[in-house]
Amino acid sequence: MTFPHSLSAQLTDLLGERYTEGRSDRDNHAGTEAHHDAMPPDAVAYPVNTEEVAAILRACRNARVPVIAHGAGSSLEGNASAPQGGLCLDMTRMDRIVAVRPEDMDCTVEAGVTREALNTHLRDTGLFFPVDPGANATLGGMAATRASGTNAVHYGTMRENVLSLTVVTAEGEIIRTARRARKSSAGYDLTHLYLGSEGTLGIITEISLRLYGRPEATMAAVCTFPDAGSASTTAVEAIQMGLTPARMEYLDAGCIRAVNAYSAREDTEADTLFVEFIGSPEGLREQVALFEELAAANGGKDFRWAKEEEARNRLWRARHTAYTATVAQRPGARGWATDVCVPLSALPACIDHAKALLDDCPVPASIMGHVGDGNFHVVFALDPEATEERALLAELNARMVAEALSHDGTCTGEHGVGLGKQKYMADEHGPALDIMRRVKAALDPDNLMNPGKVLPLAQEARR
Amino acid sequence: MTFPHSLSAQLTDLLGERYTEGRSDRDNHAGTEAHHDAMPPDAVAYPVNTEEVAAILRACRNARVPVIAHGAGSSLEGNASAPQGGLCLDMTRMDRIVAVRPEDMDCTVEAGVTREALNTHLRDTGLFFPVDPGANATLGGMAATRASGTNAVHYGTMRENVLSLTVVTAEGEIIRTARRARKSSAGYDLTHLYLGSEGTLGIITEISLRLYGRPEATMAAVCTFPDAGSASTTAVEAIQMGLTPARMEYLDAGCIRAVNAYSAREDTEADTLFVEFIGSPEGLREQVALFEELAAANGGKDFRWAKEEEARNRLWRARHTAYTATVAQRPGARGWATDVCVPLSALPACIDHAKALLDDCPVPASIMGHVGDGNFHVVFALDPEATEERALLAELNARMVAEALSHDGTCTGEHGVGLGKQKYMADEHGPALDIMRRVKAALDPDNLMNPGKVLPLAQEARR
Numbered sequence: 001m002t003f004p005h006s007l008s009a010q011l012t013d014l015l016g017e018r019y020t021e022g023r024s025d026r027d028n029h030a031g032t033e034a035h036h037d038a039m040p041p042d043a044v045a046y047p048v049n050t051e052e053v054a055a056i057l058r059a060c061r062n063a064r065v066p067v068i069a070h071g072a073g074s075s076l077e078g079n080a081s082a083p084q085g086g087l088c089l090d091m092t093r094m095d096r097i098v099a100v101r102p103e104d105m106d107c108t109v110e111a112g113v114t115r116e117a118l119n120t121h122l123r124d125t126g127l128f129f130p131v132d133p134g135a136n137a138t139l140g141g142m143a144a145t146r147a148s149g150t151n152a153v154h155y156g157t158m159r160e161n162v163l164s165l166t167v168v169t170a171e172g173e174i175i176r177t178a179r180r181a182r183k184s185s186a187g188y189d190l191t192h193l194y195l196g197s198e199g200t201l202g203i204i205t206e207i208s209l210r211l212y213g214r215p216e217a218t219m220a221a222v223c224t225f226p227d228a229g230s231a232s233t234t235a236v237e238a239i240q241m242g243l244t245p246a247r248m249e250y251l252d253a254g255c256i257r258a259v260n261a262y263s264a265r266e267d268t269e270a271d272t273l274f275v276e277f278i279g280s281p282e283g284l285r286e287q288v289a290l291f292e293e294l295a296a297a298n299g300g301k302d303f304r305w306a307k308e309e310e311a312r313n314r315l316w317r318a319r320h321t322a323y324t325a326t327v328a329q330r331p332g333a334r335g336w337a338t339d340v341c342v343p344l345s346a347l348p349a350c351i352d353h354a355k356a357l358l359d360d361c362p363v364p365a366s367i368m369g370h371v372g373d374g375n376f377h378v379v380f381a382l383d384p385e386a387t388e389e390r391a392l393l394a395e396l397n398a399r400m401v402a403e404a405l406s407h408d409g410t411c412t413g414e415h416g417v418g419l420g421k422q423k424y425m426a427d428e429h430g431p432a433l434d435i436m437r438r439v440k441a442a443l444d445p446d447n448l449m450n451p452g453k454v455l456p457l458a459q460e461a462r463r
Numbered sequence: 464m465t466f467p468h469s470l471s472a473q474l475t476d477l478l479g480e481r482y483t484e485g486r487s488d489r490d491n492h493a494g495t496e497a498h499h500d501a502m503p504p505d506a507v508a509y510p511v512n513t514e515e516v517a518a519i520l521r522a523c524r525n526a527r528v529p530v531i532a533h534g535a536g537s538s539l540e541g542n543a544s545a546p547q548g549g550l551c552l553d554m555t556r557m558d559r560i561v562a563v564r565p566e567d568m569d570c571t572v573e574a575g576v577t578r579e580a581l582n583t584h585l586r587d588t589g590l591f592f593p594v595d596p597g598a599n600a601t602l603g604g605m606a607a608t609r610a611s612g613t614n615a616v617h618y619g620t621m622r623e624n625v626l627s628l629t630v631v632t633a634e635g636e637i638i639r640t641a642r643r644a645r646k647s648s649a650g651y652d653l654t655h656l657y658l659g660s661e662g663t664l665g666i667i668t669e670i671s672l673r674l675y676g677r678p679e680a681t682m683a684a685v686c687t688f689p690d691a692g693s694a695s696t697t698a699v700e701a702i703q704m705g706l707t708p709a710r711m712e713y714l715d716a717g718c719i720r721a722v723n724a725y726s727a728r729e730d731t732e733a734d735t736l737f738v739e740f741i742g743s744p745e746g747l748r749e750q751v752a753l754f755e756e757l758a759a760a761n762g763g764k765d766f767r768w769a770k771e772e773e774a775r776n777r778l779w780r781a782r783h784t785a786y787t788a789t790v791a792q793r794p795g796a797r798g799w800a801t802d803v804c805v806p807l808s809a810l811p812a813c814i815d816h817a818k819a820l821l822d823d824c825p826v827p828a829s830i831m832g833h834v835g836d837g838n839f840h841v842v843f844a845l846d847p848e849a850t851e852e853r854a855l856l857a858e859l860n861a862r863m864v865a866e867a868l869s870h871d872g873t874c875t876g877e878h879g880v881g882l883g884k885q886k887y888m889a890d891e892h893g894p895a896l897d898i899m900r901r902v903k904a905a906l907d908p909d910n911l912m913n914p915g916k917v918l919p920l921a922q923e924a925r926r
Binding site for chain 2: 101102103104105106145146147148152156157159160169173174175176177178179180181182183184185186187188189190191192193195196197201213216236239240241242279280282283286339341342343344345346373374375404405408409410411412413414415416417421424425428429430431432433434435436438439440441442443454455
């Protein structure tokens with residue numbers, strides 16, 4: 001499509017220098033994170049408040065121009081690229097923390113606030129926001145993809161921690177999806193309808209979030225296992241026996257090797273669980289003892305416990321580096337991450353299945369998982385120039401997804417659908433996909449909100 | 464409307480004696496719980512599986528006849544009455560527990576299974592399903608109204624505890640809203656779209672639920688306060704300081720008086736908190752000590768702690784009897800319960816506001832609340848023959864709702880909208896109500912699914 005000149009003029013009037021059609025701005029919003037192709041928008045706008053977003057959406061609707069919201073750009077499935085062109089809304093200047101209400105244990109932020117910025121702001125309140133997808137994503141982006149990460153096993157995902165959203169609809173109307181009450185039965189749950197809709201139903205501009213008191217005490221541990229099965233089984237059994245870790249992460253032996261090489265560490269190169277418990281000092285001691293006993297029964301050894309923040313951070317640094325270290329094994333490589341999530345008891349079988357697939361795979365890869373939730377990633381270090389590698393990884397991903405679906409799991413636990421997972425939506429949802437399409441048609445009848453994403457429309461044209 | 468003869472014949476062919484137009488069956492499904500008028504359906508069907516529900520919905524759609532799902536009949540806002548006539552689907556014969564999976568800590572049940580039946584079935588597994596709205600409601604009804612109750616402060620509501628639903632759409636298509644994975648980012652959140660939709664978008668026929676390990680130890684306590692403010696402030700402060708009670712309930716002095724009269728108890732007739740802590744024995748002791756200290760600082764006294772199940776049940780019996788005992792204060796009376804829920808810090812002000820309204824109210828009333836969630840009910844013992852009493856209670860309810868909305872609260876924390884709360888939907892949701900209407904039109908274009916409920920349609924004709 002060509003970008004209408006009249007719209008350019010209108011947006012320039014509205015936004016001044018915060019509207020641009022410059023090459024570098026467009027390239028910076030092309031959705032190039034991970035392995036997806038660059039698909040730049042025709043123009044980029046930098047709104048600073050909800051009313052501006054509404055005015056922009058009204059203008060774009062009149063001109064029949066697509067609108068794609070863009071946060072930190074850390075999404076992994078091409079969620080924020082512009083396959084049909086259009087206007088990218090860079091939300092990062094909407095970075096105001098609107099209100100923190102310690103007395104209600106909640107806060108309201110603009111969509112461009114990052115999770116690290118929020119937690120820095122909260123430092124003196126004794127409260128924090130737990131959802132942590134690894135990247136310093138914007139909270140708007142995290143809401144739009146229903147993100148989660150390491151803490152979800154204890155605190156839940158964005159799904160459980162958003163009280164209310166301010167959304168601009170495709171028509172440029174400003175709505176609030178709910179009140180800030182902790183629960184409500186007042187009609188359809190619009191909050192959850194927009195959470196995970198990846199900007200295809202409207203643009204999230206403000207978010208009210210639950211906050212939590214910082215835990216009294218924290219204890220982290222690393223423990224190695226003879227193989228993937230004993231590690232994942234330990235994780236599953238810990239949940240089944242009622243332990244409530246704040247985080248419980250699995251890294252395979254190859255991943256530890258990659259991290260050692262990347263960070264000049266000397267951790268034992270074995271399948272490893274990272275686990276963290278929180279609570280009162282007494283409660284901690286009980287949980288830690290139970291976990292240690294359970295892990296040992298499954299062959300776990302080399303326990304390293306860390307109580308002080310510095311020591312914990314040192315342990316966790318390996319986990320935080322895992323993605324980067326895996327990709328760094330190969331110069332010039334780019335990351336490709338799978339993201340299945342399955343019912344708890346199916347996790348060991350699915351990880352074993354993935355491991356077997358990797359045995360014959362020439363592409364360097366690590367397995368890392370939020371195993372307390374049944375969610376794990378295989379991260380590949382893809383040579384972006386090698387077409388046959390892409391085809392191979394697509395095939396391996398398809399086989400992991402098929403395995404997950406056969407266990408009543410999902411093709412994506414936390415990365416969203418974007419472009420990359422559309423091919424699995426029909427298999428995962430069956431006739432329910434038609435309900436999603438009807439919702440989309442009802443709320444975005446002109447298909448201008450992040451078109452070509454989430455729903456595999458039959459005739460979605462690539463420009 | 465008149466019920467088409469051809470549809471009667473078709474449903475008789477399909478269901479035999481499980482289809483009836485008999486007077487008593489119709490009257491038993493007229494939605495007469497609480498204060499709403501009887502609005503019987505034209506006929507009642509008793510399906511036994513999802514395929515039958517689908518066949519019934521296809522037949523009703525062809526005949527343009529409304530369909531209303533009906534569980535235990537314990538809803539309080541006319542949620543399951545038939546203001547436009549049509550066919551009532553009594554779901555109680557769909558009472559099969561499809562699967563219990565201790566290894567995944569979840570289960571799948573048909574919609575007619577009651578929460579007590581499920582928990583009885585689970586008795587030997589060490590697991591239980593925590594959501595407890597008081598009445599022995601069906602899990603389908605609880606899902607349809609997004610119910611909660613006493614345990615929600617710890618375990619969440621139906622919103623947090625449903626993994627997946629099987630739904631029959633208005634067209635008679637069978638869909639599943641999600642896989643059983645604990646988290647997913649795979650497209651629109653249809654589970655939450657149907658949760659709380661009160662049968663207006665489709666009929667829930669199966670539900671997959673999260674289960675929890677029974678707590679190692681439990682301790683319940685009762686404690687009295689000099690006034691409502693000190694009791695509700697204690698509850699709010701307990702949450703703010705990070706205590707995690709399994710339940711925390713408030714009963715006002717008048718309610719205790721009603722319970723004493725009804726149950727021949729001799730509890731101190733004062734504003735009272737009921738609280739229950741769970742966990743390991745060590746963790747319990749800490750929480751209990753902290754709570755006692757906090758309550759005492761707010762004037763709490765007469766602590767009675769109970770650890771053994773029998774003693775705990777004796778304490779809780781007062782809470783469980785509160786609704787019945789309040790209504791029983793007046794022979795022939797019927798219950799009318801308000802249901803606002805507000806952000807935590809607004810709770811004391813809202814309860815004080817309600818108390819002031821009751822000062823001049825001639826209708827016997829109690830205040831009881833799930834105060835850890837900011838949710839409370841005023842239960843009135845209404846004389847059903849006294850028109851002016853209804854008008855008065857409607858006025859008091861409207862004032863409590865207005866107060867709650869002014870604190871960013873909701874008109875209904877857990878009872879749903881049904882007929883009773885429609886008048887507040889525009890005030891609560893503003894322009895978001897239009898989004899709900901568009902979703903309704905997209906998924907039920909002929910307005911046959913529980914018509915006249917949830918959404919205040921402009922021209923909803925009363926037959």
